[in-house]
Amino acid sequence: MPIVLKCHKGIGPTVTGVALVADDNFSARYDLDRINGTFSRPAHKLYGERYVDRILVLVTAKGGVASAWMLREIAARGMAPKAIIFDRANTILAQGAAFAGMALVDRFEAGDPTRLIRNGDELRIEPANGLVAILNRE
Amino acid sequence: MLAGEQGRARRWALRHQIEVGEFFDARDFVPVAQAHVMADTESLGEEGVRWLEGLAALTPEECRVRVPTITDPRGVDFDTYKRLGQTDAMADIEARAIRAFEALGVLMTNTCINYQTVLPPVRGEHLAMGDTGVVVYSNSVMGARSNFEGGPSALAAGLTGRTPRYGFHLDTHRAGTRHFHIGRAPRGLADWGALGGIVGRATNSYWEVPVIGGIERAPNSDELKHFGAALASFGSVALFHMPGVTPEAPTRDAAFQGRPIPAATMIGEAEFEEFYTSYAAKGDRVDVVVFGAPQLSLLEIEKLAGLLDGREVHSATTLVVTTSPEVKFAADRMGLTRRIEQAGGIVAAGICFYQSYAREMAEANGWQRLVTNSAKLVNIIAGYGYKPTLAATEQCVDCAVSGRIV
Structure with a gap:
């Protein structure tokens, strides 16, 4: 049986993918090179990592409002993460995920997901049911 | 519907x-x-x-x-x-x-x-x-x-x-949750932005509401503008209270809506120094000096025009000012734009630098080292490949004129 984590009801479709985890925060404008698909802010813990088609697992959203447009824009070019998991989302990333049709969940019963999910874990996110399954661990 | x-x-x-x-x-x-x-x-x-x-x-x-x-x-x-x-x-x-x-x-x-x-x-x-x-x-x-x-x-x-x-439409989310006390008064817009950055880094959540005590005098609108913009940029913070200054905090108790008041984190000289040092690069060549983020008020533009009078921006450095179309119109009418552009600056309206294809501008102009009095901008712009330095308004102008970080 995979490990199943309960969270608040989320946004977007059910998806599966591989986790990219860091004890850090997120802004599409501040942190990403959206042309090359990598984290580009030197101070970010995922600096240099490719994020395309990964499930980002981060603590919270920070900074500006641009991410609300940018998630849809990078999705249209095939340069988006597959989904985002936060300990606690802010309004912008929730709005951006809704606009982009991207899966996003937060508020886990067991606490901070960056401590529960490991880099490289294979995940299935069910936003409508408020569930995240870690498929490669029992 | x-x-x-x-x-x-x-x-x-x-x-x-x-x-x-x-x-x-x-x-x-x-x-x-x-x-x-x-x-x-x-x-x-x-x-x-x-x-x-x-x-x-x-x-x-x-x-x-x-x-x-x-x-x-x-x-x-x-x-x-x-x-x-x-x-x-x-x-x-x-x-x-x-x-x-x-x-x-x-x-x-x-x-x-x-x-x-x-x-x-x-x-x-x-x-x-x-x-x-x-x-x-x-x-x-x-x-x-x-x-x-x-x-x-x-x-x-x-x-x-x-x-x-x-x-933040609901009363319950508007109570103070974090507590800071300022032991060293900010001395200009860059300092107010630095203070916002320090509190923002420590707060670091949209759902937290910092309360900042120890403010010696009511800050003006530009000072609060830089403080708030940096606070929001570094910490994703959407609301703060300053007892005696902001409207929902006539007292410290009111700022916390009568709830228990947490112990205050002290912010003094050392915290300011550490903040500036993290962006320092003395002696480096300066490619671009930016005044913006947020756009400048008419009073900020007037001060800048005064600092640039009789001086010339270094030939290897670009000085950019961003403001709103309405303020630009007023600055044109009052001769402020002419004074800044005579010194070699560019006054742009309706943009705010970092929202204006900053990466492509850097590549087109060969810009890397950026100096600004905006703490918000130093936080954002590194992600676009710039090396940012935070400095007081007067120091930013000195950097623009000498072409080096002074």
């Missing part, structure tokens, strides 16, 4: 708002007096502009906004874009976005200082503001009520005239 009887634009808007509202457990909607849309073309991209054009192609009855809806800075200023190394393709997509917004009935104010220049929010007024600096100022300094509303959500609010009632 949801059944589509009021058109496709309003149906999309309400569906979007319900999805977001359910995520945040909103129980109903609240009417808003204004919406403010962040939608620079760098963020929109081709996809976003096409989506706007799709809305704009509907009939006016279907697509025009219902409450006054204004815009944040744009990606391009048509009068200065070539001097900044921006391209005709950027200007073309900008023109398309503007045409679409105008068809939707959106007022192209192109400003992130609308609380200084357009229609200041009022205590208790519910709003749908984009731009984190606008939200934190409206909530904290004016006592209005808004969440961070990204471009699509702010536009949705303009179309429906309401927004889901969650977050």
